[in-house]
Amino acid sequence: MPELAKDLTGTINHKLAATSPSGIRAFDRSVSKIPGIIKLTLGEPDMNTPEHVKQAAIKSIQDNDSHYAPQMGKPELLKAISGYIKRTRGVDYDPENEVVVTVGATEALAATLFSLLNTGDKVIIPTPVFALYFPLVAMAGATPIQVDTSADGFVLTPEKLEEILQKEGHGARAVLLNYPSNPTGREYPEETLKGLAKVIEKHHLYAIADEIYSDLVYGVDHYSLASIIPNRTIFISGLSKSHAMTGYRLGYVAGPQEIIASIGKMHAFLVTTVTDNVQAAAVEALNNGQDDPVEFRKIYEKRRDFVTAGLRDLGFEMSTPEGAFYIFAKIPEAFGKDDVKFATELAHQAKVGVTPGSAFGAGGEGYVRLSYASSDEDLHEALNRIGKFVKELN
DSSP: OOOOOGGGTTOSOHHHHTSOOOHHHHHHHHHHTSTTOEEOOSOOOOSOOOHHHHHHHHHHHHTTOOSOOOTTOOHHHHHHHHHHHHHHHOOOOOTTTSEEEEEHHHHHHHHHHHHHOOTTOEEEEEESOOTTHHHHHHHTTOEEEEEEOGGGTTOOOHHHHHHHHHHHOTTEEEEEEESSOTTTOOOOOHHHHHHHHHHHHHTTOEEEEEOTTTTOBSSSOOOOHHHHOTTTEEEEEESTTTTTOGGGOEEEEEOOHHHHHHHHHHHHHHHSSOOHHHHHHHHHHHHHOTTHHHHHHHHHHHHHHHHHHHHHHTTOBOOOOOBTTEEEEEOOGGGTTOHHHHHHHIIIIIOEEOEEGGGGOTTOTTEEEEEOOSOHHHHHHHHHHHHHHHHHHO
């Protein structure tokens, strides 16, 4: 095997070298090799992609749909995305120049941040939150400003945003919101979003709205900043969670034409275009699969209720998730606040994998995230194992 020439050692992107890998993925890898472990670490739906969506992808392959697609996305998919957003958010995005199809919401985030930010800029990010945001902002040359929301029920309030902007306002370019939230499952009420919108307008900011889990909400309505301040909002979503299509890697971004032109340019530099058969599947999911997330929601809600009740019986504290498929549980006081130690011992001794809350930024210490996007059998057994682990350590 070849070794790198010694005179090339260290000749890499220094920002990348200084950036730590995803704590979520790193912990998952560290426990994945434990024999017999039940993993509740990743946001990976255990559902199958709906059959009609799979058949659309198969037909695309059989029809030799194997050439470069338009860089912004196939016209029929752009139209389908625009129609979905109009139905659900009431915002009318022009499919020709206000929507970009991306390789998952991850690429949508990367293309957006790399298009928007310059050295010295700041992005306000309420935490705990999906940790990918921090390195992407940093790699774009900007600074992520973490705002600990744990004292406010894991929701960024307008008052807190105003306070942070008074302190960090110079150089602030955007607020990045994820709702329903990963890892807490919290939703943002309409009045809270309206209050945040006023602050965002006052300080002349972009709103980056990551709404990838918006089709998976339980007992509440989903509201969007795109519906309130469409002239400032960059709307990001995809089909990974709503239609159990994580492996298809289909995301999209929508917004005003001026910023979408830049995001589309960056997207083209990063990936050229999205795979043909994946786009065909997405057209089918958006046009004929409106009821698919409804069925998934029923299953996830039942699992949520089962796991939250079981964990509370064992001494864990948590807010009931209103969306997504995660539970962000506070470790019982008897175990202190070392969530990494707790999760590591739980994995090795009880063979249950959960993610340490500190991987999600400020406010996550002393918590663990569990994904209930797993089979009923695994969830039942995981609770049994967690119960024995807690009782033995008490």
